[in-house]
Amino acid sequence: MAEATDQDLLTQAQQGNHVAFGQLVSRYQTAVFNSAYRILGRRQDAEDAAQEAFLRAYRAIDRFDVKRPFAPWIKRITLNLCLNHLALAQTKTQVVATDLARPEDNEAPDMDQWTHQTPTPEQTMEKQERHKQLRAGILALPPNYRAVLELRHFQELSYEEMAKVLERPLSSIKSDLFRARKLLAQTLKSKI
Amino acid sequence: MNEQQEQLLNEYLDGTLNEAEQQAAETLLATSAEARAFFAELQQMFIALDELDELPLMTDLSAQVMTQIVAEPATSERWIRWILLAQIAVASLVIMQLWPTLQGWLLRSQDVIATQLNTFTWPELTIWQEIVAWVTAVLNQLTNATPTLNLASGQWSLLIILAFVAWLASNRFLVSNQNEV
Numbered sequence: 001m002a003e004a005t006d007q008d009l010l011t012q013a014q015q016g017n018h019v020a021f022g023q024l025v026s027r028y029q030t031a032v033f034n035s036a037y038r039i040l041g042r043r044q045d046a047e048d049a050a051q052e053a054f055l056r057a058y059r060a061i062d063r064f065d066v067k068r069p070f071a072p073w074i075k076r077i078t079l080n081l082c083l084n085h086l087a088l089a090q091t092k093t094q095v096v097a098t099d100l101a102r103p104e105d106n107e108a109p110d111m112d113q114w115t116h117q118t119p120t121p122e123q124t125m126e127k128q129e130r131h132k133q134l135r136a137g138i139l140a141l142p143p144n145y146r147a148v149l150e151l152r153h154f155q156e157l158s159y160e161e162m163a164k165v166l167e168r169p170l171s172s173i174k175s176d177l178f179r180a181r182k183l184l185a186q187t188l189k190s191k192i
Numbered sequence: 193m194n195e196q197q198e199q200l201l202n203e204y205l206d207g208t209l210n211e212a213e214q215q216a217a218e219t220l221l222a223t224s225a226e227a228r229a230f231f232a233e234l235q236q237m238f239i240a241l242d243e244l245d246e247l248p249l250m251t252d253l254s255a256q257v258m259t260q261i262v263a264e265p266a267t268s269e270r271w272i273r274w275i276l277l278a279q280i281a282v283a284s285l286v287i288m289q290l291w292p293t294l295q296g297w298l299l300r301s302q303d304v305i306a307t308q309l310n311t312f313t314w315p316e317l318t319i320w321q322e323i324v325a326w327v328t329a330v331l332n333q334l335t336n337a338t339p340t341l342n343l344a345s346g347q348w349s350l351l352i353i354l355a356f357v358a359w360l361a362s363n364r365f366l367v368s369n370q371n372e373v
Contacts, residue, residue, distance in 0.1 A: 018261050025254035033253070034246045047251060054257045059264075134240055152206075153241040159208060178202045185237055 010066040013058070021061070025054050028074055035075050035154065039082035039146050041139040049085060053078040075155055076165055079147060086143045137187040145180035152177055193226050201231050205238060280355055299324075 004012075004023065012020035032053055037046035057064075057074050064073065119127070138146055144166075151157045151165060159177075163170045197220055203209050204217035220227045 018258060021261065022254045022258045025257050026252070029253040030246055030249045033249045037247060043247075043250075047249070047253065051253050051256055051260075054253065055260055058257070058261055130240065131244055134244055149241070153238075159206075174199070174203075178199050181202065181234065181237060182198070185233055188237070188240075 006070045007066050010061070010064065010070060013061050014064075014066065021058055024070060028071060029054075031071065032074055032078050035078050035150065036082050038135070038138060038150055038154065039079065039143070040085065041135075045085070049078060049081050053081050056081070072155065072157075079150060079155075079165070083143060083147055133188060137184050140187055141180055141183055144176055145183065148173060148177045149180050149184070193224065193230060197227065198230060201227060201234060205231070205234055280358055284355070 004020070006024065006027075009020040009024045013024065029050060032050045033046050036049040036053070037043065040046050040049060053074060056077055138149060141149070147166060148162060151162045157165065159170055159173055162177075163173045166173065200209070200213065200217050200220065204214065209217060221231060
């Protein structure tokens with residue numbers, strides 16, 4: 001049987017079918033969690049933010065146009081939640097070494113890789129180290145820089161869409177994006 | 193290389209430049225080794241960001257979300273709207289029933305004010321009389337046993353608009369910020 005589309009699940013959720021909404025959560029929870037983690041930098045905070053984002057989406061589901069894609073909407077809710085969280089905390093996120101060093105934060109072993117082209121352990125470790133440094137570099141940026149990187153590189157919004165989501169002028173968005181990339185490049189260079 | 197040139201190369205890589213700007217970026221890259229080195233670093237960062245893996249989620253959020261959803265109040269927005277409409281309808285019926293009493297009070301009040309202030313001529317009193325007369329005309333027609341369609345369309349429109357505004361005002365749309373995006 002063909003898997004239900006997002007539109008089908010959303011329509012059922014609007015009619016009060018909680019299970020349909022649960023399927024949507026299962027489908028997008030990892031992406032939403034990662035979106036939150038890239039802004040907040042702490043696993044527990046990211047899980048809490050992701051959970052709250054889904055709850056808010058459920059409460060607003062009646063007003064959602066099912067013809068629109070669900071993923072951008074839920075990620076936008078998540079981003080706003082995370083930025084509000086950081087604004088309330090009013091502290092720059094300290095990248096805790098243990099958050100990045102815990103074994104469960106590294107990629108789960110993907111058994112599909114063990115077929116024809118298996119990377120060597122050294123290659124895997126190098127890749128994991130690069131990703132860890134990149135995440136740390138992103139989390140070392142101010143929240144508004146993290147937000148523009150998230151929207152441009154991970155949610156693939158245009159400049160105009162970013163300006164609309166963040167409710168800021170286009171010139172300010174462009175400026176933040178360029179400075180964010182520059183700072184990130186400097187941070188990554190200093191780690192080499 | 194100045195900041196403006198760096199921004200130009202950023203936008204070139206983002207694919208957001210017009211034809212003339214693209215030409216300017218390509219000329220810069222062709223003529224400046226520093227620009228080429230900057231561009232190469234920028235490309236590497238773009239690739240690194242694109243390749244960044246997702247972290248695995250260690251808990252199943254759907255179970256927790258479902259538990260909270262089930263525990264939420266059963267009344268959905270749809271039912272709240274019907275309840276609000278019913279309240280407005282009941283309020284309108286009550287006002288229609290009480291209107292003769294209210295009208296009498298207003299007219300008596302008007303007489304008292306006119307008697308006490310009969311030495312003055314206040315334009316505001318004339319406006320008040322006109323407002324009272326208009327509202328009385330509208331509601332008198334509504335208190336007929338069978339609502340007629342003879343009410344002027346403007347008066348019906350205004351009543352409907354007032355009822356709609358009252359519905360919106362008591363609905364979350366006007367007063368609360370529920371728009372998440």
